Amino acid sequence: NCRMCLVDVEKFNKPLPACATQVADGMKVSTTSKMATEAQQSVMEFLLINHPLDCPICDQGGECELQDTAVAFGSGQTRYKEEKRVVFNKNIGPLISTDMTRCIQCTRCVRFLQEVGGMMELGMVGRGEHSEITAYVDR
Known part of the structure; x- marks a missing residue:
């Protein structure tokens, strides 16, 4: 549902969610292709649109799965300027x-x-x- 598991599947022209894609014989899946990583970065940016970016003062700072995922998959910048x-x-x-x-x-x-x-x-x-x-x- 969160779409952070988007992967590049051969013979498909768009990323597919790994959590909801049926496995088939001979299927070739890439989690690190350019299409997959760009999709994952876009999803992370979207997930953080309304999340407060106050990790240093948050009680969970340093022990937060979202923070770890954002560091691993995020681009470190956002295009969104709207109010949260x-x-x-x-x-x-x-x-x-x-x-x-x-x-x-x-x-x-x-x-x-x-x-x-x-x-x-x-x-x-x-x-x-x-x-x-x-x-x-x-x-």
């Missing part, structure tokens, strides 16, 4: 704590609840800049 969108925390329940200002809408939490927890409690609602992760009952 602010999403307020939601009270989803007593067992779930949210910090929506850190959310990059990768839907990992949604997939975890569905695939590991077997629950359909969270989901993505809205489109574009209005999309957000919330409890379905909030729709």
